[in-house]
Amino acid sequence: MSPDTVILLTGSCAAVACALVGTFLVLRGMALIGDAISHAVLPGIVIAFLLTDSVSSLPVVLGAGALGLVTVWLIESLVRTRRVKEDASIAVVFPALFAVGVLLVTRFAHGKDLDAECVLYGEIAFAPFDTMTLWGMVISRPLVALASVAALNLVFVVALYKELKIATFDGALAATLGMSPVLVHYLLMGTVSVTTVASFESVGAILVVAFLIVPGSAAWLWTDKLHWMLTIAAAIGVTSAFLGFHLAVYWDASIAGCMALAMGGCFVLSWIFAPREGLFGRWNLRRVTRERFAEALLLERLARAPGNATEVAAEFCWTAEQVARHWATVTSQKWITATGNAWQTNEAGRAQIQKIVGD
Amino acid sequence: MVAAMDFTLFNVVLGSALLGLVAGALGSFAFLNRQSLLGDALAHAALPGVCLAFLLGIALDIPPKQPLLLLGGALLTAWIGTLAILAITRTTRLKQDAALGIVLSVFFGAGIVLLTAIQHNVGAQQSGLDSFLFGQAASLLPSDVWVIGILGGIVLTVLGYFFQTFRIVVFDPACAATLGLPVRRYEILLTTLIVVAVVVGLQTVGVVLMAAMLVTPAAAARQWTDRLGHMVMLAGALGAVAGATGAWASSLEARLPTGPLIVLAATALMLFSLLMSPRRGLFWAAMRRAANRRRIAVENLLKDLWRLGERDGRFASPRAVSDVMAVRAASMSALGQAQSSGLVRRNGTLVQLSERGLQHAARIVRNHRIWELYLSRRLDLADDHLHRDAEDMEHALDDDVIEQIDEALGRPGTDPHGRPIPRGVPGSTVEAAL
Amino acid sequence: MKKTPALEFHDLTVAYDIKPVLWDVDLSIPEGQLVAIVGPNGAGKSTLLKAALNLAPLSSGFVRVYGAPYPEMRKRVAYVPQRESVDWDFPASVLDVVLMGRYGKRGWFQRTNAADRTRALDCLGKVGMLEFADRQISRLSGGQQQRTFLARALAQDADLYLMDEPFAGVDVVTERAILTLLRELRDTGKTVVCVHHDLQTVGEYFDWVVLLNMRLVAAGPIAEVFNTDKLQATYGGHLSILERAATRLLKDRRGRARDAR
Structure with missing residues (x-):
C-alpha cells in the first residue's frame, strides 16, 4: 500500500469508529462527556507510554480506556454530592486530569517521540511508517489498531442496537423491560474511551472531539431514523477524511486538523441544506405554516358568521395584499361557499381548520 | 520571599495571579449560569484568531507577535464562535452540549491547520505561537503583564458596575425582561467580558486548560458562601492564589509547565473547599x-x-x-x-x-x-x-x-x-x- | 364611559413550532378583578401570560395592556413566574430577590438605594417573611419561595399582576396567606390574573375565570361561566374531576347564599 492510501484508510477508520459511538453521545446530550473523556485519558496514555514505549498496543488501549470510565464516574460522583452542577463538574474534572497528563509528558517523556503538541493534534502522517507484522504481512500499526476499533464499534452497535436505542430514547422503559440502562451507559462510555485512546496518536486528544461529535450532529439534521443517522454519520466521516487529506496536501498543514475542518464544512452544509432541519427548510416551513395559519383563521372567522373580503379586511389587521392572497387560496381550494355576497366556510373548510389546529 | 524572587519570576507570578483574579471573578457568573463549558469552547475558538492575527502582522510588516494584535484576532474568532453556538442552538434541534462540542473542535481544527501551515510555510518566526496551546507563563514580559493588568482592570470595573443587573439577568432572565432590562444586551456584555478573560488567559495557561481557570475557583468559592458578592470576590482571590502558587512552583525546577501547575493548584483548592467548607463540606456531612x-x-x-x-x-x-x-x-x-x-x-x-x-x-x-x-x-x-x-x-x-x-x-x-x-x-x- | 380593560388579547395565535399553542384567542379582562386561567395541561395557560409579556412569539394578533402595547405599560405589570423556573441554589438572600423587583424603576447606570430597601422590607412584611430577609434562598420551603416571589412582584408597585400557578406546591397556611394578599390587591383596584390548576378552589378564590384549551372556551364572572357544560367543553371527558368541582361549586354557592341571608 502506498503511504497515502494508508493515511486515508487510517483516517477513514478513525472517522467511522468515532462516528458510530459519537452519534449516541449527541443523541444522549452527552457531547461534552465525550470531550471530557478524550482529554482525561491523557495521563493514562502517558503512563502506559512510559511503561511500554508504545501508544497503540492492546494493554495501553484498555488501561488508558479504563481512565475514561474513571472520569465519567468522577464527574457523576461530583454531581451526586449536589454541591456542583453537571456542566461545572465536567469543567473541573477533565482539565485537572489533562493537566496531570501534560505535566507527565513535559517532565518524563522529554526526548522521546511523544510531545505535548502531538497530544493535541496527533500525527497521522507517521501512520504508514509505524509498521508491524501481521500474518506475514508488514502493515501499519495505527491502521490495524483503528480498523480493529472500528470493527469492534460496529459489532457493539449492531449487537446492542435495540438496547442502545431504547436506553437512549427512554431509560425508564429500558429499565422496566429488564435491560440495564446503567450497564448500557457504562459500555458506551467504555467504547468511547477505547476509541479515543486508539485514535490518539493519529488525531490527538482534542481533534478527536470533532470526529466524535460533528458527523453525528450533522447526520441528525438529515434524518430521525437511528440506523440512517449512523450510516450518514459514518459517510460524512469518511468523506471528510478524504477531503481533509487533500486539503492538507494542498495547504501543507496538519492532516487531522484539515479532516476536522472538513467535518465542520459538512456540518455547515447540512445546517443550511438539510430538507427539514436545515436553515432553508425551516425558513420555508415557517413561511408555509404562517400562510396555513392565516387561512385557517380566515376560515374560522367565516365559520362563525358569513362575510365578504371587505368586511374581513376591516376586522383583521392584515394588509390588502395579504387579504387578497388568503382569500384567493380559500376560494380556489373551495373551502368557502357563497350565498349572494356572503361567504361561509363549508365542510371542506371545517376539515381544513381541523387539520391545521388538530386538537 | 519576594526579595529572593528575581524580577522575571516576580513578573510571571504577578501576571498569573492577575489572570486568576479576573478569570475567577468572571467564572462565577458562567458557573451560576450553567455555562461552565462556554469558556472552554471560547478558548478553543480563539486559536484560529491568534493565527490569523499573526499572518496579518506578517502581511502588514508589523511585529506579528504584538500582544494586542493577537488578542484582537483571538477576540474576533472567539466572538464568531459564540455566535455560532447561539445560532446552532436557536435554529437546529441540536442542544447546547453538541453546539459547544462542534464549535470547540472545528474551530480548534481550523486553528491547528493555520498553526501547522504557518510552521511549515513561514518557518522560524513562528516560535511562540504554539505557546498559546499550553500557555507559557514563563515567557511573560512586563509589557504582557501590563496588558493583562489593564484589560483585567477594565473587565472587573465593568463587572462591578453592572453587578446587580448581572445578578438578576443570570438568576431569572424572564423576570429581568419583564422589568424592562435589555436582557439580550446584558448577556452579550457578560459573554464579552468572559471572552476577554479567556483571551487574556491563553498566553498563561493555554487553550485547553482555560476552562478550569474560569470554573474551578468559582466552584471552590461557592462552597464557602451563600452571597453572590462574597462568592465573586472569593473566587477571584482563590484564582489569584492558584495562579501565583502554580507560577511560583513551576520555577522551582526545569520542565515544570506553568499552566498545568496553576490548574492543579486550583483543583486542590476546590477539593479542599468541597471537603472542608463549614456548611457544605462533604467531610463535615x-x-x-x-x-x-x-x-x-x-x-x-x-x-x-x-x-x-x-x-x-x-x-x-x-x-x-x-x-x-x-x-x-x-x-x-x-x-x-x-x-x-x-x-x-x-x-x-x-x-x-x-x-x-x-x-x-x-x-x-x-x-x-x-x-x-x-x-x-x-x-x-x-x-x-x-x-x-x-x-x-x-x-x-x-x-x-x-x-x-x-x-x-x-x-x-x-x-x-x-x-x-x-x-x-x-x-x-x-x-x-x- | 366604558373603562379600559386591564388586559386584552385580539385574535391571538401563538405557535412555538408548527402546532399552535394558542388559537385565535379574543379576550378582554376587566380591571379590579381576581382572575383565574383554567384549563387542562398543555392548554396554553402559561403561554397566554407569556404572550401578554412579550415573552412568546405571536403568529398573529396583538395584546393591549390598559389600552396600549405592553412595552409602553411595562412598569404597570408585575410577573410571578413558576417557582421551578429559577435555580433556587443561586447564592442570593431573600432580600436580594425582592430588591430585584425594584430594578425596573432604575435605569442602566443606577443602583437600588435605601428607599428601595425600605420598600422591599415592607413587601416582605406583607407576605410574612420579614424575619427571613437574610435567609439564603436555597433554605426556604416551597411556600416561602412562593412568598418571596410574591414580595418581589409587590415591590414592583404594579397595577396588573400576572402569576403562573402561585398556589402550586405550597402549604395550606401559605395558600390562605397568598389568597388574602391577592384579595387585598384586588380591593385596592389592582387586577390579578393567575394560572390556576385546582378546579375545586376556583369558585371560592376567584371573581372571574378564563376557560382555555388552546382556544378560548369561555370567559366571564364565575357565576356566569363556571359551570359543568363549560368545564366539559374545556376538559373533554374527565368527568370525575369535573363533577367533584361542580359539587364543590354548588356547595360554595349555597354557603354564600346562606351567608348573604
Whole structure:
C-alpha cells in the first residue's frame, strides 16, 4: 500500500469508529462527556507510554480506556454530592486530569517521540511508517489498531442496537423491560474511551472531539431514523477524511486538523441544506405554516358568521395584499361557499381548520 | 520571599495571579449560569484568531507577535464562535452540549491547520505561537503583564458596575425582561467580558486548560458562601492564589509547565473547599452522618434493654451483655458509647440501664409506639409494615411532634400490637445499682 | 364611559413550532378583578401570560395592556413566574430577590438605594417573611419561595399582576396567606390574573375565570361561566374531576347564599 492510501484508510477508520459511538453521545446530550473523556485519558496514555514505549498496543488501549470510565464516574460522583452542577463538574474534572497528563509528558517523556503538541493534534502522517507484522504481512500499526476499533464499534452497535436505542430514547422503559440502562451507559462510555485512546496518536486528544461529535450532529439534521443517522454519520466521516487529506496536501498543514475542518464544512452544509432541519427548510416551513395559519383563521372567522373580503379586511389587521392572497387560496381550494355576497366556510373548510389546529 | 524572587519570576507570578483574579471573578457568573463549558469552547475558538492575527502582522510588516494584535484576532474568532453556538442552538434541534462540542473542535481544527501551515510555510518566526496551546507563563514580559493588568482592570470595573443587573439577568432572565432590562444586551456584555478573560488567559495557561481557570475557583468559592458578592470576590482571590502558587512552583525546577501547575493548584483548592467548607463540606456531612448513626445505635441499645425489662417487669436490672447483643447484632462500640455518656452501667459481662438511660429508653419506646399507632390509625398501614417505618422515624421525630400526635390520638395506652406505651419512668421497678 | 380593560388579547395565535399553542384567542379582562386561567395541561395557560409579556412569539394578533402595547405599560405589570423556573441554589438572600423587583424603576447606570430597601422590607412584611430577609434562598420551603416571589412582584408597585400557578406546591397556611394578599390587591383596584390548576378552589378564590384549551372556551364572572357544560367543553371527558368541582361549586354557592341571608 502506498503511504497515502494508508493515511486515508487510517483516517477513514478513525472517522467511522468515532462516528458510530459519537452519534449516541449527541443523541444522549452527552457531547461534552465525550470531550471530557478524550482529554482525561491523557495521563493514562502517558503512563502506559512510559511503561511500554508504545501508544497503540492492546494493554495501553484498555488501561488508558479504563481512565475514561474513571472520569465519567468522577464527574457523576461530583454531581451526586449536589454541591456542583453537571456542566461545572465536567469543567473541573477533565482539565485537572489533562493537566496531570501534560505535566507527565513535559517532565518524563522529554526526548522521546511523544510531545505535548502531538497530544493535541496527533500525527497521522507517521501512520504508514509505524509498521508491524501481521500474518506475514508488514502493515501499519495505527491502521490495524483503528480498523480493529472500528470493527469492534460496529459489532457493539449492531449487537446492542435495540438496547442502545431504547436506553437512549427512554431509560425508564429500558429499565422496566429488564435491560440495564446503567450497564448500557457504562459500555458506551467504555467504547468511547477505547476509541479515543486508539485514535490518539493519529488525531490527538482534542481533534478527536470533532470526529466524535460533528458527523453525528450533522447526520441528525438529515434524518430521525437511528440506523440512517449512523450510516450518514459514518459517510460524512469518511468523506471528510478524504477531503481533509487533500486539503492538507494542498495547504501543507496538519492532516487531522484539515479532516476536522472538513467535518465542520459538512456540518455547515447540512445546517443550511438539510430538507427539514436545515436553515432553508425551516425558513420555508415557517413561511408555509404562517400562510396555513392565516387561512385557517380566515376560515374560522367565516365559520362563525358569513362575510365578504371587505368586511374581513376591516376586522383583521392584515394588509390588502395579504387579504387578497388568503382569500384567493380559500376560494380556489373551495373551502368557502357563497350565498349572494356572503361567504361561509363549508365542510371542506371545517376539515381544513381541523387539520391545521388538530386538537 | 519576594526579595529572593528575581524580577522575571516576580513578573510571571504577578501576571498569573492577575489572570486568576479576573478569570475567577468572571467564572462565577458562567458557573451560576450553567455555562461552565462556554469558556472552554471560547478558548478553543480563539486559536484560529491568534493565527490569523499573526499572518496579518506578517502581511502588514508589523511585529506579528504584538500582544494586542493577537488578542484582537483571538477576540474576533472567539466572538464568531459564540455566535455560532447561539445560532446552532436557536435554529437546529441540536442542544447546547453538541453546539459547544462542534464549535470547540472545528474551530480548534481550523486553528491547528493555520498553526501547522504557518510552521511549515513561514518557518522560524513562528516560535511562540504554539505557546498559546499550553500557555507559557514563563515567557511573560512586563509589557504582557501590563496588558493583562489593564484589560483585567477594565473587565472587573465593568463587572462591578453592572453587578446587580448581572445578578438578576443570570438568576431569572424572564423576570429581568419583564422589568424592562435589555436582557439580550446584558448577556452579550457578560459573554464579552468572559471572552476577554479567556483571551487574556491563553498566553498563561493555554487553550485547553482555560476552562478550569474560569470554573474551578468559582466552584471552590461557592462552597464557602451563600452571597453572590462574597462568592465573586472569593473566587477571584482563590484564582489569584492558584495562579501565583502554580507560577511560583513551576520555577522551582526545569520542565515544570506553568499552566498545568496553576490548574492543579486550583483543583486542590476546590477539593479542599468541597471537603472542608463549614456548611457544605462533604467531610463535615460525613461526620454528621456518622454521629447520627452512632446515636441511633445507642438508642437502639437502650430500647433493647427496655424490651428485655418488659418481659419480667424489672427494667433496671442487670442483663448479660451477650443477651443484649443477641437482639440485633449490636456493636460493642455502641455499648461503649452509651456507657461513656452515662446511659448504661457496665460491670464485667453485665449491663444495666442508668437512671438517665431509663428515661431516655422510655422516651424512645414511647415515640416508636405512638408513631406506629398513628400510622396504623391514620394511614391504614398493615401491621407488618408499621415496625420498619417506626424504626426509622423514632430517631428523627422530636418530642413536640410526638406530644401533638399523642394528644390527637387521645393518649392511648397500648400500641397496635397491644404493647404498653410507657409514660415516664417506672419508678418502682428501679433496682439498686450494681 | 366604558373603562379600559386591564388586559386584552385580539385574535391571538401563538405557535412555538408548527402546532399552535394558542388559537385565535379574543379576550378582554376587566380591571379590579381576581382572575383565574383554567384549563387542562398543555392548554396554553402559561403561554397566554407569556404572550401578554412579550415573552412568546405571536403568529398573529396583538395584546393591549390598559389600552396600549405592553412595552409602553411595562412598569404597570408585575410577573410571578413558576417557582421551578429559577435555580433556587443561586447564592442570593431573600432580600436580594425582592430588591430585584425594584430594578425596573432604575435605569442602566443606577443602583437600588435605601428607599428601595425600605420598600422591599415592607413587601416582605406583607407576605410574612420579614424575619427571613437574610435567609439564603436555597433554605426556604416551597411556600416561602412562593412568598418571596410574591414580595418581589409587590415591590414592583404594579397595577396588573400576572402569576403562573402561585398556589402550586405550597402549604395550606401559605395558600390562605397568598389568597388574602391577592384579595387585598384586588380591593385596592389592582387586577390579578393567575394560572390556576385546582378546579375545586376556583369558585371560592376567584371573581372571574378564563376557560382555555388552546382556544378560548369561555370567559366571564364565575357565576356566569363556571359551570359543568363549560368545564366539559374545556376538559373533554374527565368527568370525575369535573363533577367533584361542580359539587364543590354548588356547595360554595349555597354557603354564600346562606351567608348573604
